[in-house]
Amino acid sequence: MRMHDAAEALSLVRPRPAGDADNLQTADVKGLVFQAGGRRLIDGVDLTINPGPITMIMGPNGAGKSLLLRLLHGLLTPTSGSVSWNGEKAGDGTRKRQAMVFQKPVLLRRSVAANVDFVLKLKNGRNRTERIERRNALLHSVGLSDHAKQPARLLSGGEQQRLALIRALASEPGVLFLDEPTASLDPASVLMIENAVSEAHLKGVKIIFITHDIGQVKRLGDEVVFMAKGRVTEQTSVPAFVSAPRSKEADAYLNGRLVI
């Protein structure tokens, strides 16, 4: 699919007023701890996330990346510490202005089109004609138009993840969390997802993206948050991270040495 097709279709994601976006997209994380089974899985994270850049979260398996994303989205309650979005505690209120794409797509037992419709009906309350137009545009943007009537669970892994992404974008979120959405996908699917994410970002959506792929970080990211053992070891720009990581954990990770 051509890049400008995606841009054209996703142009229905209207740009947000700058002030509005700023109000929704700044996160303050203070002394964040999440404990389970007697282990501190998130161990005292302090972090500020600003509205502008695409934030890529990296780190070895078990570093706590997915947990941090869930805590930021308010899906989990911290053991101690806090997450707030412009002063509002992460939870039901902040989640309404956010969306998340999970590593394993959670798709409803319905058709592809019905999966998108579910969120459109819920979030936008559009009339039927407008909803169908918007749904068709979103499906077109990631090359799923021909699959609209198919059961979502019969799609390939890449198609399922693309569907999960446009369904998340259907709610016109201020912040979009992506938990390794391109893990195990073929290059074409990765490209489509990266294009859609870039377009959403251009329209003012704050992107927070977990990945293990350093190439993807270079293509897509503006800043990197690196995690190891439940802590954030550094937060820096992508060029700085790639050329001279400050923490020994990030250096070991980038050089292929296992971080335990």
Added chain:
Amino acid sequence: MQDFAEAFRLAFGLVGSADPDLIEIVVLSLRVSFTALLISCAIGLTLGAFLAIARFPGRGALLVLVNALMGLPPVVVGLFVYMMLSRAGPLGVMQLLYTPTAMIIAQTILITPIIAALSRQVIEDLNGEYADFFRSVSVPMADRLWALLWDARFSLLTVALAGFGRAVAEVGAVMIVGGNIDHLTRVMTTAIALETSKGDLALALALGIILLGIALAVNAAVMGLKTQAVRHAYA
């Protein structure tokens, strides 16, 4: 042995000739059991879905109670409904005793816990799968309930089938509250019990054959639907 063979021959003859008395009993049985099933599904599926996703103090005790009620003895249900509907009972003024409505009430009480308990399990499993997505997009409770019921519809058909099987095969409760009155409240199970006690095995066997046939047909229909659903990845 020869008597049994003769009884079978007569039974198939009754079925084959679409005997009017036989048809009347079968139609009433189906009307009572399907009506009870519809009411039980309306109550039981909603209750099951609510129990599957709501968290509140006393939920565990309520689950134990609903599960325990699955094993309600039909005669106890019959006795309870009889006491409620009898002339001296609180609902006696409605004059429902020994009517098909009383039988519907008894069967509804009997199968609602089955539908609630089994649907709770089905929906809880599906909710476990959807929970993160629902929380992420802040789906309101009513929408969540409806979405779960809709998406689990093929599995819930099996639940409804279990309820229907229990209702249509039940004899104790409908005997007590219906009275097994000819041309009024006589259903397949009560007729089988009566005709067997009278020694008229032909009619009893004919009804038994139809009862089995209905059970097989309903099961086959539901299994066919489920197979289609699995093939299309909806289940």
